[in-house]
Amino acid sequence: MDINEKEYKKYCAGRAKKSPVFKDTFAAFICGGAICAFAEGLKALYGMTSLPEDTVKMLVPVTLVFLAALSTGLGVFDDFAKFAGAGTLVPITGFANAVVSPAMDDKSEGLIMGVGAKMFTIAGPVIVYGVLSSALYGVIYWLCEVLL
Amino acid sequence: MRVKKLNRKPSLIGWGSVVGKRESEGPLSDDFDIHDKGECFGMNTWEKAESEMQRIALNTALAKAKMGAESIEAVFAGDLQNQCVSSVFGLADFGAPFFGLYGACSTFAEALLLSAMLVDGGNFDTCAAVTSSHFCVAERQYRFPLEYGGQRTPTAQRTVTGAGAAIISSANGNFPxxxxxxxxxxxxxxxxxxxxxxxxxxxxxxxxxxxxxxxxxxxxxxxxxxxxxxxxxxxxxxxxxxxxxxxxxxxxxxxxxxxxxxxxxxxxxxxxxxxxxxxxxxxxxxxxxxxxxxxxxxxxxxxxxxxxxxxxxxxxxxxxxxxxxxxxxxxxx
The missing domain is CATH 3.40.47.40 (Stage V sporulation protein AD)
Known part of the structure; x- marks a missing residue:
């Protein structure tokens, strides 16, 4: 048929409703900030105990991961994330959700090929490229130390 | 000519519609035959739930047409699941000759079209067209896990949890x-x-x-x-x-x-x-x-x-x- 492909693509790009960038960014800023402020609060709270500082620093992300996983399981995380966007995605909460949600979905395919195999379909790339870039960073750091 | 005129004008003698919760809360709520309070239809997986919707839809259509499953000479069915398994598992028990179709969201028209042409041509007297889709199944297969916290773009569409079935027949009478x-x-x-x-x-x-x-x-x-x-x-x-x-x-x-x-x-x-x-x-x-x-x-x-x-x-x-x-x-x- 005679619809010009280039013109059609341009037409569609022109008329497609855009995401509300300002609203999304603002919501992400507020929600992401609130999560981080909450984490700071946790740190202060744990700091009041006799626990050593290293343990406190470990307990804060552990608590956040636990809360994100729990709220994913209760089915409320996605409702909050729909509003918060990158605000829940960027902190460690997003990572917890990315592991728990496929595990829940694929439970029906069994513990090995379902939960075990598919748990990291979303978080997998983050782990692979996270580890890879930390190794690269290590090499650069080592080179700097040797050369400078 | 791409348009095919059907001289015997096959009639739609029965129809059934089944939807999930969100669809039953929509503007067409009163028009659907059956809906579930959630998305499960009494099943323990969403894939089975989708099959169950097809089964209920075809049963409803048969009931309205006042006929049994043995009257169906061919059923044309499809869905969005890989290998069209929703149709296979939902319709196996009817024991009717089966054609699995894939035309994505156009499958219901494809099924109606093929049924009507074969009834018009005199090959069959009674055919059934059945299709379904299920939001949770489609999300798993095409997009992200259900509980994944993401945002959708304004141009995205939501896969309907629903099924429809129609009986196409050579019968006389006042029918669509x-x-x-x-x-x-x-x-x-x-x-x-x-x-x-x-x-x-x-x-x-x-x-x-x-x-x-x-x-x-x-x-x-x-x-x-x-x-x-x-x-x-x-x-x-x-x-x-x-x-x-x-x-x-x-x-x-x-x-x-x-x-x-x-x-x-x-x-x-x-x-x-x-x-x-x-x-x-x-x-x-x-x-x-x-x-x-x-x-x-x-x-x-x-x-x-x-x-x-x-x-x-x-x-x-x-x-x-x-x-x-x-x-x-x-x-x-």
Whole structure:
């Protein structure tokens, strides 16, 4: 048929409703900030105990991961994330959700090929490229130390 | 000629529609036969739930047609699941000869079209067309896990949890009848955004509708309603815009099943509904009810489908569309 492909693509790009960038960014800023402020609060709270500082620093992300996983399981995380966007995605909460949600979905395919195999379909790339870039960073750091 | 006139005018003697919670909360709520309070239909997996919807839809249609499963000489069915398993598991117990179809969201029109042509040709006396889609199954297969916390773009459509079944027969009597069909062509205009299916499918709808009016010489005013499958807000506006450019003015009586099934603003459904169950449940629920009441007498139903898979999208291929046309008219032969 005679619809010009280039013109059609341009037409569609022109008329497609855009995401509300300002609203999304603002919501992400507020929600992401609130999560981080909450984490700071946790740190202060744990700091009041006799626990050593290293343990406190470990307990804060552990608590956040636990809360994100729990709220994913209760089915409320996605409702909050729909509003918060990158605000829940960027902190460690997003990572917890990315592991728990496929595990829940694929439970029906069994513990090995379902939960075990598919748990990291979303978080997998983050782990692979996270580890890879930390190794690269290590090499650069080592080179700097040797050369400078 | 792409338009096929069906001289024996096969009749639609029974229909059944089944939907999930969100669809039952939408504007067409009262028109569906059966809905579930959630998405499970008493099953422990969503895949089984979708099969169950097909089973209930066909049973409802058979009950309305006052006939048993043994009367069905062929069933044409499809869904969005890999290997069309929802249809297989949902319809196996009926024991009817089975054809599995895949036309993405256009599958219901494809099933109606094939059933009607085979009944018209005298090969079969009674056929069934059944299709379904399930939001949770489609999310798992095509997008992200259900509880994954992400945001959707405004152009994205929601896969309808729903199923529709219709019995197509050579019977006489006062029934809605399929009088014309036009098989769709695969049309690819280079759209790659899987979150804008409306844009990907609209060229196919434009191709089918334009050729239909050109070949038959009818004008849009000759119909009570012109209904596309599930182009959603984007595709609906695009199709209307382009067709106007070809001199076909659809502004008065053109709607889209994907826009009708949800209250887009109140239910926050972005660009509307989609999926094999979308137009199937709207046709077998809402549209057939209006035929029964005598509100509709002549409807052009053009179901659209986006023919892609998650793999083709990841590999950067664009999304081809297809649009099959079925004309439904009220009355006797």
């Amino acid at each position: 009848r399929i009088t014309e069909v036009m098989p769709g062509r695969i049309v690819n205009k280079g759209i790659k955004d899987a979150n804008n299916m409306g844009a990907a499918m609209a060229p196919a709808a434009i191709d089918t509708i334009r050729d239909y009016f050109n070949e038959t010489g009818y004008s849009p005013e000759d119909f009570d309603l012109i209904l596309t499958g599930d182009l959603g807000a984007e595709g609906h506006a695009t199709a209307m815009d382009y067709l106007l450019g070809y001199g076909i003015d659809l502004r008065k009586n053109y709607s889209d099943c994907g826009l009708m099934i949800y209250d887009i603003n109140r239910q926050d459904m972005h660009a509307g509904g989609s999926g094999c169950g979308c137009s199937a449940s709207v046709i077998c629920g809402h549209i057939m009810k209006r035929f029964e009441k005598g509100e509709l007498k002549n409807v052009l139903y053009v179901a659209t489908g986006a023919l892609m898979s998650p793999s083709t999208s990841k590999q950067g291929l664009s999304i081809p569309g297809i649009a099959h046309l079925v004309r439904i008219e009220a009355g006797r032969r």
